[in-house]
Amino acid sequence: KSYAIIKFLEDNPCLYSVDYTIGYADLELELFVKDLSQLNKIIEELYLNFPRIIREYTFFRVVELHKWYEFG
Numbered sequence: 001k002s003y004a005i006i007k008f009l010e011d012n013p014c015l016y017s018v019d020y021t022i023g024y025a026d027l028e029l030e031l032f033v034k035d036l037s038q039l040n041k042i043i044e045e046l047y048l049n050f051p052r053i054i055r056e057y058t059f060f061r062v063v064e065l066h067k068w069y070e071f072g
Contacts, residue, residue, distance in 0.1 A: 002027045005050060014042065025058075036061075 002020065005027065009015045017030035033039045039059065047054055 005046065005053065008046070008049060009042075012042070014038065 006018055009029070012031075014031045014033050015029065016032050019028040019030070020026070021028050031039065031042065033042070043057065043059075
């Protein structure tokens with residue numbers, strides 16, 4: 001089920017990262033959007049395309065990011 005959501009979003013330029021999690025959420029998406037209206041549009045598209053898969057969602061907003069280190 002999560003694969004269908006990722007496949008749907010894979011060409012979206014706002015998608016930065018996908019994390020599979022155990023526990024609180026099945027899937028965690030990191031999106032870099034210019035404003036909340038862009039985020040709301042993406043969430044609305046997800047709900048319209050996957051009404052039986054997405055039960056609820058939570059988002060965290062980071063307004064300013066000073067340093068970003070990526071290991072791997």
